[in-house]
Ligand code: ATP
């Protein structure tokens with residue numbers, strides 16, 4: 412199996428935790444690790460360092476720090492791509508037309524407040540897993 416890194420962002424965790432968890436289970440993912448973490452500003456800046464300098468960076472950091480996030484390792488065949496597909500596109504307006512059953516279509520409030528995070532590739536997944544969960548053994 413493949414492992415990816417997934418996050419339920421603070422607003423979505425507060426408002427839609429159970430519905431999102433049900434959809435993750437229904438899609439056939441195994442939750443290999445799970446923990447609730449409130450990111451500090453420094454941690455959030457490291458987490459999204461690839462976006463440093465973009466016009467939305469400060470808003471993004473504020474958003475990610477405003478409450479606990481649910482951090483997960485999701486495991487499944489082709490997990491990286493499958494989780495990106497379940498999330499849907501970054502912008503919920505686009506998600507509502509192209510993938511109406513996706514998590515962002517259903518639960519995102521805006522392109523910023525878009526409910527969930529998922530690694531874009533295996534390298535990024537490994538990096539985020541290490542950053543949040545440390546050196547852990549995965550099959
Ligand atoms: P994520 O990395 O959170 O899974 P993504 O890969 O779909 O999302 P990225 O381009 O990596 O999209 O953007 C990271 C996050 O920054 C988005 O999930 C969203 O919260 C925020 N974001 C992206 N684009 C914008 C924008 N144009 N305006 C405001 N916020 C944005």
Ligand code: MG
Pocket residue numbers: 529531
């Ligand atoms: Mg991204």
